[in-house]
Amino acid sequence: MTMPLTHDGRISTPDDTPTTLPAWLRFQAQQRPTETAIREKRLGRWREIDWAEYWNLAATVGAALTELGVAAGDRVAIHSENRPEWVYADIGAQGIGAIPFGIYPTNPAAEVGFLLEHSGARVLIAEDQEQVDKVIEAGDACPSVERIIVIDRRGVTDYDDERLMWWEDFLALGTAALEQHPLLFNDEVDRRVPSEVATIVYTSGTTGQPKAAMLSAHLMVEDGQAALGALGMTRSDEVLSYLPLCHLAEKVYTLFIPLQLGCVVNFAESIEAVQQNLVEIQPSVFLGVPRIWQKMRANIESRANDTDWLKRANFRLWLRVARWRGSVRVANRGQDTLATRIVGGIGHWMLYRPLKAKLGMLRCRQAVSGSAPISQETLEFFLGIGVPICEAYGLTEAATVSWTLSDDVRVGTVGPPVPSMDVKIADDGEILVKGPLVFSGYFRDEEATKQSFTDDGWLMTGDIGELADGHLRITDRKKDVMITAGGKNITPTVIENRLRASPLVKEAIVIGDGRKYVSALIGIEGEVAGDWAQRNDVAYTTYRDLTEQPEILELVAEVVREANTELARVEQVKSYRLLPKELDEDDSEVTATQKVKRRVIAERFADLIEGMYEETS
Incomplete structure (x- = not known):
């Protein structure tokens, strides 16, 4: 699909220095239209997308959203693994002044419903059946969603939901709009100003519901420049996009840097294939x-x-x-x-x-x-x-x-x-x-925004x-600092990092606030422990069974002993228990970014925790 970019087939920029990400994409398409911008692997083969096609597809998405009635300031949700369509949707939405945001593919239906309701998203771009099912399950929790654009329609074609629209039809809508008005998207990009809110990123929500941080177009450009200054990257560099694009860190390497530098982004085939794609x-x-x-x-x-x-x-x-x-x-x-x-x-x-x-x-x-x-x-x-x-x-x-x-x-x-x-x-x-x-500031939460700053404007x-x-x-995190019964301040992150220094330890959650001494809940790394068990003829059936094997318990005991040698006396772990299961986002034990929800863990494993203190009482 090739669309004229301006009336004479060229892309012009109103200013020598672009100030928004869509304007940077236009600049790259003008400077190096046939050079590779994106690679994606599908059906076992790597496919290349050049900068002109990248711009065309983002413009088509922007035009299609306009045809659906999306206007500047409206929210557009993207619920997908990393793939080229993610960035087309993101830049296309930004280009018309809409505000895109990501939803983690692993988010359960209830959280998807909360994010859609809180954001007031009018359009949701969903990757496949799994993500569509979550929206449907959320039901009345997201009344603002008028359209669900489905990228991969397999398993969804017989769904009876008038909001559904296939990605191909969505692009066709944008193509038709651009044929009628070739400069539609280009002109919208010209209207954007750096101070506009260009995206929202939801926080991880370790202590409550996620909050929506509003990021300006200027922030995203400046953040890319800050990273470039630190890394010293050039256009010959290549990156692999695989961490969730809902997270700000991955946006830096998939969008902020490549769009300004002109380097290649490679999209992993799937999260399971990351290691193979790295090679x-x-x-x-x-x-x-x-x-x-x-x-x-x-x-x-x-x-x-x-x-x-x-x-x-x-x-x-x-x-x-x-x-x-x-x-x-x-x-x-x-x-x-x-x-x-x-x-x-x-x-x-x-x-x-x-x-x-x-x-x-x-x-x-x-x-x-x-x-x-x-x-x-x-x-x-x-x-x-x-x-x-x-x-x-x-x-x-x-x-x-x-x-x-x-x-x-x-x-x-x-x-x-x-x-x-x-x-x-x-x-x-x-x-x-x-x-x-x-x-x-936080979207729809002026009070939380006010509480995030000092009186003289420091965050x-x-x-x-x-x-x-x-x-x-x-x-450490200020809210995580603990004070023992003896009045000693403990920073759990220091202790947890010492324990996690061992490849055997996946999770370490330190307990000690208001307690006589420090204890810990430890989650073993199943693959590492399982490999060791097989090589040493230790029979086991399940993860829980593995955590109960005397040989594994002794390995963990040695990890704790070694960690304690490098900790101050008051920080040393006096008692510990192995978690009987791997922590799971579906059980609300960790966030989508795998951050532990300490409050949930304290409630769910209260018996284990109390047992560590009863044994010495």
Whole structure:
């Protein structure tokens, strides 16, 4: 489908410097129309989409939404895994002044209903039957939804719901509108101003219902620039889009950076195929949350047991060397010494090169971790095999606050504030920020917006931290800080990170507020524990059965003992229990971003918690 972009077939920009993401897409389509912008894998083959087609499809979506009566300020929901249609819908909606927002594909029907009702979305773009079913199940909870655009109609064609419209028919509607008015979308993009609310992003909702943070067009452009400045990316870089686009972090790497830089975005075939797609693409820049990095590390270490004795010996030797090299580089602020450079060069050919190729990290010159703290052991491990990970700190309400500098790594910090943001520490230790990357407020919640700022306009992040030599150190969430019965302040994140440093531990939830001592609920990593059990002839049937095996219990006991050696006496875990099940979003135990809902856990596993204190009473 090729549509004229202007009356003479060219794309013009009213200003040399675009100020919104749709205007940046238009700029890229003008500058490099036939160059690859997007790759997607379907039916086993990678398909390329150039910048001109990207613009055409976004324009078609924008025109189609206009034909459906969507106007500036109306909300458009996108309920899908990452795929090209996601970004066409996002940019198409932004281009006409509508406000797009994402819904996590894993959200249960009740939460989908809440988000649609709260946002007042007029149009929902749903990926497939699974997502359509959730909207239908939500029923009267979302009366504002007038149209449901279905991307993949399989299983839905016989549904009797007059709101349903197939993606192909939706695009045909937009195509017809552009044939009548070729400049429709182009002119709408010209009308956009940087101060407009361009999208809303819902918070994770760990302590209550999610809130809708409003982000301006200016914020998104500035956030992309801040990331570019920190990462030093070029147009030759490639990224893989796989983390949920509902989350602000993935938007940075799928939209904010590529649209301004002109680099290629590769869409993973599915969440299950991410590892395979990583190997095929070998991206040069890769974003992962700590859980991803920890799982990669666990898989690497368990792989050492799946080879013959000679390969196993080589594997174990060079993994030990990697840990040593990583610890030395961390002590040297991320830089190699002469010794680590020589040893790393030998290790590159003995193990690290093929290992990185199998991970999909062979071309990765810059890896990023965000959304939660990452353990020092994990940072050292990847630094040791030649995959430098920098940490980024931000929040839904303040996009990007700080970055770890690749040439000045200081473990335990999240780097200095980005140049456009001001950071200071309040008297009670809370981190306060101000600058162009701060959100415009909560949608339909003026009171919550007011409570988020100090009287002199600083955003209260809710995080406790400190500035040391210009680098920001995060201690914990303010609401999570605990005070024991003895009056000692405990920051649970520090303890939990020590426990999660072991590949065996997936979840660690520290208990201690108002208690005599610190205890913990521990969730084991099923794959790692299961692999160990099989190799050591430990029979089990279910996850719960695995957590009850004496051999597994002893492994966890050793993890706790080792963690306690690096904790202050008052922080040490005196008692613990293994969770009998894996925490699940469907059971409201974790959010869509896998953040633990502490209040729910405390209620659901109250018997386990009380048992840890009764045994010593």
